[in-house]
Structure formats: C-alpha cells, structure tokens
Amino acid sequence: MTTISTIQPQTLERxxxxxxxxxxxxxxxxxxxxxxxxxxxxxxxxxxxRRRLDETDEATSVLRRGASIPLPxxxxxxxxxxxxxxGYVFQEQxxxxxxxxxxxxxxxxxxxxxxxxxxPNAASYASGMHxxxxxxxxxxxxxRNSRVLDSASxxxxxxxxxxxTVEERSSRRLAxxxxxxxxxxxxxxxxxxxxxxxxxxxxxxxxxVKGSVLDESSSGQTVYVEPEEIRQFHDELELLRxxxxxxxxxILSELTGLAEExxxxxVVNAQLVGEYxxxxxxARYALALDAVNVKLNEHGIIILRGARHPLMGSKMIPLNFExxxxxxxxxxxxxxxxxxxxxxxxxxxxxxxAQSGLLIPAETGGTMAVFTGIEADIGDGQSIEQALxxxxxxxRRVKSILETADRRTLVLIDEMASGTDPGEGVGxxxxxxxxxxxxxxxxxxxxxxxxxxNFASSTPGCENARMEFDAETLQPLYxxxxxxxxxSYAFAIAKKLGIPDxxxxxxxxxxxxxxxxxxxxSRQIATGTTENLCDSGELVSADLTTAPRNVIREDPAxxxxxxxxxxxxxxxxxxxxxxxxxxxxxxxxxxxSKSAAFRIGDSVxxxxxxxxxxxxxxEDGMGNIGVQIQGKKVRIARKRLQPHIARExxxxxxxxxxxxxxxxxxxKKRHKMERRHMEGVSIEILPxxxx
Numbered sequence: 001m002t003t004i005s006t007i008q009p010q011t012l013e014r015x016x017x018x019x020x021x022x023x024x025x026x027x028x029x030x031x032x033x034x035x036x037x038x039x040x041x042x043x044x045x046x047x048x049x050r051r052r053l054d055e056t057d058e059a060t061s062v063l064r065r066g067a068s069i070p071l072p073x074x075x076x077x078x079x080x081x082x083x084x085x086x087g088y089v090f091q092e093q094x095x096x097x098x099x100x101x102x103x104x105x106x107x108x109x110x111x112x113x114x115x116x117x118x119x120p121n122a123a124s125y126a127s128g129m130h131x132x133x134x135x136x137x138x139x140x141x142x143x144r145n146s147r148v149l150d151s152a153s154x155x156x157x158x159x160x161x162x163x164x165t166v167e168e169r170s171s172r173r174l175a176x177x178x179x180x181x182x183x184x185x186x187x188x189x190x191x192x193x194x195x196x197x198x199x200x201x202x203x204x205x206x207x208x209v210k211g212s213v214l215d216e217s218s219s220g221q222t223v224y225v226e227p228e229e230i231r232q233f234h235d236e237l238e239l240l241r242x243x244x245x246x247x248x249x250x251i252l253s254e255l256t257g258l259a260e261e262x263x264x265x266x267v268v269n270a271q272l273v274g275e276y277x278x279x280x281x282x283a284r285y286a287l288a289l290d291a292v293n294v295k296l297n298e299h300g301i302i303i304l305r306g307a308r309h310p311l312m313g314s315k316m317i318p319l320n321f322e323x324x325x326x327x328x329x330x331x332x333x334x335x336x337x338x339x340x341x342x343x344x345x346x347x348x349x350x351x352x353x354a355q356s357g358l359l360i361p362a363e364t365g366g367t368m369a370v371f372t373g374i375e376a377d378i379g380d381g382q383s384i385e386q387a388l389x390x391x392x393x394x395x396r397r398v399k400s401i402l403e404t405a406d407r408r409t410l411v412l413i414d415e416m417a418s419g420t421d422p423g424e425g426v427g428x429x430x431x432x433x434x435x436x437x438x439x440x441x442x443x444x445x446x447x448x449x450x451x452x453x454n455f456a457s458s459t460p461g462c463e464n465a466r467m468e469f470d471a472e473t474l475q476p477l478y479x480x481x482x483x484x485x486x487x488s489y490a491f492a493i494a495k496k497l498g499i500p501d502x503x504x505x506x507x508x509x510x511x512x513x514x515x516x517x518x519x520x521x522s523r524q525i526a527t528g529t530t531e532n533l534c535d536s537g538e539l540v541s542a543d544l545t546t547a548p549r550n551v552i553r554e555d556p557a558x559x560x561x562x563x564x565x566x567x568x569x570x571x572x573x574x575x576x577x578x579x580x581x582x583x584x585x586x587x588x589x590x591x592x593s594k595s596a597a598f599r600i601g602d603s604v605x606x607x608x609x610x611x612x613x614x615x616x617x618x619e620d621g622m623g624n625i626g627v628q629i630q631g632k633k634v635r636i637a638r639k640r641l642q643p644h645i646a647r648e649x650x651x652x653x654x655x656x657x658x659x660x661x662x663x664x665x666x667x668k669k670r671h672k673m674e675r676r677h678m679e680g681v682s683i684e685i686l687p688x689x690x691x
Contacts, residue, residue, distance in 0.1 A: 007041075007042065007373065007374055008375070008400065010376075010397075011348075011374055011375060011376045012352070014345075014348075014376045014377075014378045014379070015345055015348040015349045015352060015374075015376055015378070016311060016345065016349060017349065017352050019311055020310055020311070020349065020352075020353060020358075021037055021038070021040055023285065023310070023311075024037050024040075024281060024282065024285045024358070025037045025038075025281070027280075027281035027282075027284040027285050027288075028277050028278065028281040029071070029073075029277055029281075030071075030073075030074040030273065030274055030277045031074060031078055031274075032074060032270065032271065032273065032274025032277065032278075033274050033276075033277025033278045033281055035274065036274060036275070036277075036278035037278065037281065040356055041356070042352050042355035042356050042374070043355060043356070043357075044355070044370060044371070044372045046296055046297075046298055046370045049296060049354075049355060049357060049370060050296055051121055052356075052357030053293055053294065053296070053354070053357055053359065054121050054293065055119075055121035055122045055124075055279060055357075056279065056282045056283055056286060056293075056357055056358065056359055057286075057292075057293040057359060058118075058119035058120075058121055058122040059119070059122050059279050059280050059282070059283035060283040060286045060287060060359065061118070061119065062115060062119060062122065062280075062283070063280070063283050063284065063287060064287070069108075069111070069276075069280055070104055070107040070108050070111050071104070071108065071273065071276060071277060071280065072100075072101050072104030072105050072107075072108060072269075072273045073097075073100060073101065073104065074101070074270060074273060074274070074277075075097055075100075076093070076094060076097030076098075077097065077098070077101055077270055079094070080094055080097065080098055080259075080266075081263075081266065081267060081270060084259060084260050084263045084266070085260055085263060088256075089249065089252050089253050089256050090252060090255070090256045090259065091252065092143055092146040092147055092148060092252070093146045095139050095142075095143045095252075095255060096143060096145070096146045098135075098139060098259065099136060099139040099140065099143065101269075101270075101273075102132050102135060102136040102139070103136060105129055105130075105131070105132070105269050105273070106131050106133075106136070108126060108129070108273070108276070109126045109129050109131060111126075112125070112126035113126060113127075122279060125272050125275055125276060125279070126272070126276075128268065128272055129268070129269050129272050130262075130265040130268065130269055132262055132265055132266070132269070134258075135258055135259060135261075135262050138255065138258055139255065142251055142255055143255070148248045148251055148252070152248075152251045153247060153250070153251055155247050156244065156247040156248065156251065159240055159243050159244045159247060160244060162240055163237060163240045163241070163244065166233055166236050166237050166240065167233075167237065169233060170197070170230060170233035170234070170237070173229055173230065173233070174190055174197055174199070174227070174230055177199060177209075177227050177229070177230070178190060178199055181199065181201065181208070181209060184201055184202055184205035184208055184209075185199060185200055185201060185202070186200040186201065186202050186217075186221070186222040187200045187222075191224055193214040193215045193224050193226075194214065196214060196226055196230075196231075196234050197226065197230055197234070198214045198215070198224035198225055198226045199224070199225055199227065200217075200222050200223075200224055201222070201223050201224075201225050202221065202222060203216070203220065203221055203222065203223050206223050206225070209225045209227060210227065210228045211225045211226050211227040211228045211230070211231065212225065212226050212228075212231065213225055213226075214226050282357065282358055282359070285358070286358070286359040289308075289310055289359075289360075289361040290361060291310075291358070291359035291360050291361045291362075292359055292360065292361075292362060292363070292364045292366065293359055293364075294354055294359075294360060294362075294366045294367060294368045295365075295366070295367040295368070296354075296367075296368060296369075296370055297367060297368075297369055297370070298369070298370050298408070299324060299369065300323070300324035300328060300369045300371070300407070300408070300410075300442040301323070301324035301325050301367055301369055302321065302322060302323045302324055302347065302351070302367065302368055302369050302442075303321075303322050303325075303366055303367040304319065304320065304321040304322070304347075304350070304362050304366050304367075304368075305318075305320050305362065305363040305365065305366060306318040306319075306320070306362055306363035307319040307320070307321060307346055307347075307350060307360070307361065307362040307363075307366070308346070308361040308362065309342060309345060309346045309349065309361075310349065310350075310353070310360075310361055312342070316342065316346075316478070317339070317477070317478035317479055318362075318363075319343055319346055319347075319480055320479075320480060320482075321343070321346075321347055321480060321482075322482060323347075323442055323444065324369060324442055326463070327461050327462055327463040328437075328440065328441070328442050328443065328461050328462075329433065329436070329437055329442075329443040329444075329445075329456070329459075329461060329462040329463070330443070330444045330445075330456075330462075330463050330464075330465055330482070331445055331446075331447060331452055331453055331455070331456035331462065331463070331464050331465065331485075332344070332444065332445065332446045332447075332465045332466070332467065332480070333446070333447060333448065333453055333464070333465070333466050333467070333485055333486030334446075334466050334467025334468070334469065334476070334486045335467065335469045335476050335486075335489060337476060338467040338468075338469060338476035338477075338478065339467050339476060339478040339479075339480070340414070340446040340467050341378060341414050341446065342478075343467070343480050344376075344378060344412050344414055344444060344446060345378065347412065347444060348374065348376050348378075348410070348412050350362070350368070351368060351369070351371065351374060351410060352374065354368040355368075355370060355371070369410070369442065370408075371408050371409060371410045371442070372406075372408040372409065373404050373405065373406070373408065373409040373410070374409070374410045374412075375397075375400070375401045375404070375405065375409060375410070375411045375412065376411075376412040376413075377394060377397040377398065377401070377412070377413045377414065378412060378413075378414040379393070379394075379414065379415075391425070398413075398432055401413075401436075402432070402435065402436075405436055405439055405441045406439055406440075406441065407439065407440040407441060409439075409441045409442065410441075410442045410443075410444075411436060411441050411442065411443045411444070411445075412443075412444050412445075413443070413444075413445040413446070414445075414446050415446055415447065415448070416429045416433075416445045416446065416447045416449075416452060425449075425610065426449050426451045426452060429445075429447070429449075429452055430451065430452065430455050433445070433452070433455060433462075437459065437461060437462065453485040453486070456485070457485065463482060463483060464482075464483065464484060464485035464486075465480055465481060465482040465483070465484070465485075466480075466481050466484050466485060466486035467479070467480055467481075467486065468480075468481055469486075469489055471489055471492040471493075490507075491504050491507060491508055494507070500651075500652065500655065502651075502652050503650060503651060503652075503655075506649060506650065510645070510649070598615050598618065598619065598625055598638070598641065598643075599615060599618070599647060600615050600616060600617070600618060600647075600657065600661075601614065601615060601647030601650070601651060601657050601660075601661075602614070602615045602643070602644075602645070602646055602647050603615075603644040603645040603646075603647075603650060604625075604627060604641045604642060604643060604644050605641070605642040605643075605644045606627065606629070606636060606640060606641060606642075607640075607642065608640060609629070611629050611630070612629075612644055613627040613628055613629040613630075614627070614628045614660055614661065615627060615628075616628045616633060616661045617635075619638055620635075623637055623638050623639075624636060624637055624638070625637075625638050625641060627641070628660070628661055
C-alpha cells in the first residue's frame with residue numbers, strides 16, 4: 001500500500017482524521033479489525049482506492065439488505081496463532097475456540113460465494129480462505145464442550161470404562177456400609193471431604209468403624225470417617241485418573257501437531273477475517289453517516305453536493321463545493337463563525353476519508369480527487385499579545401507547504417494574512433498564492449482581506465466564494481456560494497446593534513472616500529476603505545486601511561488586482577526624503593505622530609498590529625497612551641500610533657463616549673450613582689484603564 005508520503009501529522013490532527021478513525025473503530029469487533037483501523041492511512045494509488053471504495057459500497061449494500069454476516073469470532077485466536085509452533089500443547093478450551101473459528105470460516109466462505117454476482121470485490125476475500133475440513137472434523141471427533149471425548153482414542157475409552165467400574169463398585173460398597181452402621185451415624189448421607197467419600201459417625205462410636213478420620217464437625221460431635229475399603233477404591237481411581245490425564249495429553253498433543261500443519265492456512269484465514277471485520281466496520285460507519293461512494297480522478301477535481309462534516313452530523317448545513325475544473329484556487333470570505341473554517345475542514349477531511357477507502361457523507365454523484373499531498377494550515381484565532389507567535393507559526397507552515405506543493409497537492413489555509421501587519425501580510429499572501437498557482441496546486445483559503453479577494457477576481461484559474469449572512473437577523477446562514485466575494489456587513493450590524501445613525505452615516509461617507517497621503521512629487525500611499533476588516537461581521541472602529549502604508553499606487557484610482565510593489569527610497573534631491581529608524585518607524589511617521597494631540601475618542605492606527613483603535617486614556621508619564629482595540633484595552637507607546645479619524649468625525653458633539661469605552665455593567669452603575677447614593681456599589685477600573 002502506498003501512503004501519502006508528504007502528509008504531516010499536524011495536518012491529520014487539524015483535519016480531525018484520528019477522531020474519524022476512533023469513531024470507525026467502534027464498529028469493529030475483532031482485534032485484527034481494530035488493528036487495521038489503527039494502521040489506516042490515506043493512499044495515493046487510484047486503482048487500489050477504486051477497489052477499496054467499491055468493496056465498501058458493496059458491503060454497505062449487503063448490510064442494507066438486512067443480511068446477518070456470519071463473521072467468524074477471533075476470540076482466543078490471537079493466543080493460538082502466537083503459540084502455534086512454539087511447543088505449547090493446546091488445551092480443550094483452545095480447541096473449542098479453534099473449532100468455532102473453522103466452522104464460521106466455512107459459513108463465511110459459502111455466504112460470500114453466494115454474493116459474488118453483485119458484490120464481486122467484497123466476495124473476493126472469501127475466495128482466498130481455506131476450509132480446513134480435516135482439522136475441523138478431527139477436532140469434532142476429539143473435543144466437545146471443552147472436554148476430550150471417550151472416542152478420541154481406544155486407550156482413553158478403556159481407561160474411562162475401568163474408572164466407571166471402580167466408581168460404581170465404590171458407591172455400592174459405601175451404601176452397604178452406611179446401612180450397616182446406620183445406628184451410629186449422625187446423618188444418613190455420605191459426604192465428600194477433599195474429593196474422597198466419608199460417613200458421618202457420632203464421635204463416641206468412632207472406633208466401631210475401620211478407616212481414617214478426614215474431618216470433624218464444628219461442634220466436635222461428628223467425625224467424618226473414610227472406611228478402609230472405600231480408601232482402596234479411591235487409590236485405584238487416582239491411578240486411573242493419572243492414566244486418563246496422560247492419554248488426554250497425548251490426544252491434545254496430536255491435535256496440536258495437526259493444527260501446526262495448517263498454521264499458514266490458519267494465519268491467512270484469520271487475516272482475511274480481520275479484513276472482513278474492517279470492511280464491514282467501514283460499511284456500518286457509512287450507514288451511520290448516510291455516506292456514499294464517489295468517482296475518483298487524478299486531476300484535482302472535487303465536486304460535492306450536500307456534503308457534511310462526519311463529526312457534525314445533522315447540525316451542519318450541507319455544503320456544495322467544487323474545485324479543479326473551472327478553477328484550481330478558491331478564496332472563501334464571510335463573517336466570523338459563519339462556517340468558513342468548517343467548510344475548509346469538511347473538504348480536507350472528506351478528501352482524507354475518500355483516500356482511505358471510506359464512503360463520504362454527501363449526496364450521490366460526487367467526485368473526489370486523489371492527491372499525493374495534503375497540506376493544512378488551520379488554527380484558532382489568537383489574541384493581540386500572541387500575534388507574533390501566530391504569524392511565526394503561520395510562516396513555518398507556509399514554508400513547509402512550499403517545500404512540497406505541486407500539481408497533485410491540496411493546500412488548505414485558514415485566515416490567510418492574519419497575525420501581522422495587514423499590508424505586509426496581504427503582500428506575502430498574494431505572493432504565496434501566485435507561487436502555488438504557478439505550481440498548479442489545488443488551493444482553498446479563507447480570508448477577510450479585500451486585496452486577496454481582488455486577486456481572486458482578476459486572476460485566471462482563481463475564484464471567489466462567500467459564506468452567506470442574513471443582514472436582517474445578523475445570523476450566518478452557513479451556505480457557501482461560489483462565484484461571489486463576501487461583502488461587508490459592518491454597517492448593517494452596527495445599525496442593528498444601536499449605533500447612532502449619525503455615526504454609521506459618517507462611516508459610510510468615509511468608506512466611499514479614498515484618503516491619500518503624499519510622500520513624493522508624483523506618488524501616493526493609499527489608505528483605502530474599511531472592507532478588509534468588515535467581512536468578519538465585527539464592528540471595529542471605522543478602519544479605513546485596505547492597503548499597506550508602505551505600498552505605493554502609481555495611480556490613486558488603482559483598480560482591483562493591479563500589481564503592488566514596495567515604495568522606492570527617495571533620492572537625495574527629494575524635498576521629502578524619509579529615513580527609517582531602528583524600531584521600524586520612519587522619521588516622517590514619528591514626526592506625524594508627535595505633532596498630533598491624541599484625545600480620548602480619537603481613532604488611531606497601530607501599523608505594527610495592522611489594526612485601529614479608540615483612545616480611552618491620554619498619554620501617561622511613560623509616553624504610553626491607552627487604546628481600546630476590539631474591546632480590549634492596552635497601553636501602546638505614542639510613537640507607534642498614527643492619527644486616523646478625529647473624534648469629531650466619528651461622534652456627534654453630545655455623544656456619550658462611555659458607550660464605546662466603558663463596559664455595560666459599569667455604565668449601569670454610573671447612571672444609578674448619578675441619581676442617588678449607592679451603598680457598596682463601586683466602579684471597577686482595570687490597571688490598564690487607569691490614567
């Protein structure tokens with residue numbers, strides 16, 4: 001079996017492949033079936049995959065017809081197969097397990113032979129199994145109900161007949177002694193002590209019976225005596241039992257030797273039973289998921305209708321998806337919690353399942369590609385403090401992807417360009433997408449950034465898609481629409497959540513304008529629109545940055561998809577030469593920052609985070625200013641801030657800034673305290689919020 005050589009354990013983990021294997025293992029009943037599931041890996045040989053999927057589909061059809069599969073039990077077989085040929089003599093219980101296994105194998109062979117016409121792939125395993133009738137018949141002749149039969153050998157039969165005669169004579173003589181000594185007995189029944197027969201004699205009459213005392217009662221009034229004549233019978237029986245055990249061991253040894261002659265056939269049968277257990281486990285899992293067979297291709301084409309994530313069940317809105325025919329790169333946008341990541345994981349996990357011979361939960365008629373490599377960079381969002389580590393991890397994954405990606409690689413990237421300055425992140429992301437396009441890889445990425453959507457709309461072989469969102473109910477619809485880029489819902493959400501009309505109108509006005517900052521005689525830096533952050537569906541503070549501040553547009557009215565390049569250094573004769581300090585901030589930026597009087601309520605840009613925020617606290621003695629970023633309050637050095645939008649442009653003159661800057665709980669407390677004295681009520685101010 002050829003496994004995917006380039007697949008990373010992290011990719012399997014991110015796509016939850018092991019969880020699918022765990023659910024599958026519930027349907028296996030044998031140790032070999034479960035072992036197959038543990039060792040299950042995606043494969044790249046389309047011919048083998050076609051057979052695996054078809055046989056699973058056939059097994060599913062067998063189960064749908066309500067048939068009871070005579071799957072042999074492997075109980076006890078692991079020990080038998082391990083000990084065959086080791087010199088160990090199998091016991092009666094071992095041969096009972098082996099006989100049950102052989103009889104079930106015969107039933108399975110006959111059963112699958114009858115299904116060969118309409119389930120040829122599934123039935124083919126049984127054609128390799130061995131009936132082993134000679135071994136089965138010999139076990140039946142010698143063993144029954146975990147006991148060696150008298151008919152197993154003439155010597156054993158003779159010994160057991162002698163034993164029966166001695167036992168009969170012993171019982172008859174014991175009855176005679178009980179009758180003879182009836183008057184001195186405590187009870188009228190004989191007893192067993194240590195496997196030997198004794199009579200209960202009253203203690204005062206002990207000497208009237210010849211024999212050995214085996215025991216006495218707890219009261220001491222009764223002694224249990226083995227009569228001398230009976231002891232002689234017992235001794236004879238012990239000798240006969242030793243002879244019986246010796247003869248039984250001889251028979252078991254001969255049976256063990258016969259089983260060892262068929263060791264190879266037994267191993268093959270057990271392995272094929274394990275294959276059948278694995279096959280029908282896949283079939284039962286497919287029935288549980290309402291999964292179907294798919295067409296296969298080696299050209300990167302995926303066509304899915306009504307696809308579902310196997311771990312989500314009916315909770316997921318079915319996904320319609322395509323890739324590889326009209327386009328080999330898909331850019332998915334949409335609101336947070338709108339299903340982008342789930343769609344990405346669904347495509348990746350269903351690909352892994354199909355390449356593992358598992359039917360997939362989708363409508364019939366689907367097509368899946370056979371990839372030699374699957375790469376996934378999917379992770380949860382990080383906080384501001386973790387932005388650097390998030391971006392570093394992302395870059396390491398991108399590096400790994402670029403080391404192996406080719407035309408038979410599926411690349412899945414969640415939240416592309418996240419975790420760093422949006423300008424640089426977008427530029428790097430587009431460069432990576434261009435390289436993957438050059439390699440003809442199949443790529444699906446999710447993003448919030450307009451530039452990446454513009455790249456998709458203007459690049460051949462690349463397409464946009466969006467997760468639908470209901471602007472009226474403010475709820476994601478979890479439906480993927482291919483061919484359309486996601487649009488901003490920030491203003492709709494803002495209005496629904498009660499942001500004053502004056503604020504939303506001003507934001508819409510600012511969005512329609514393209515602000516530019518002159519940095520040279522004939523070049524301009526674009527500061528863009530809000531749309532790159534608004535796809536998330538979150539209301540952030542009127543961010544107008546859609547392009548990096550150090551990316552130059554030759555034309556201020558640059559159309560989507562136009563090339564981006566770094567600003568060239570100004571010449572020595574330039575009247576506005578710009579130098580960059582050691583902390584990455586240009587002289588012009590620092591002067592711009594120092595000249596501004598930041599006030600509470602102003603919107604500022606934080607370039608190194610790629611975000612904007614609202615001033616909630618003025619500059620302290622250390623030169624730090626309090627900035628609220630997406631609801632989180634942090635202190636940032638003044639020189640790292642740039643003016644963005646003055647508070648007058650954002651809010652009416654009488655607007656209560658506490659609505660933006662204070663928690664709902666604290667606002668309620670303030671309003672109550674303004675009306676009357678509130679005993680025991682206090683306003684909580686976190687350390688970062690203090691002036």
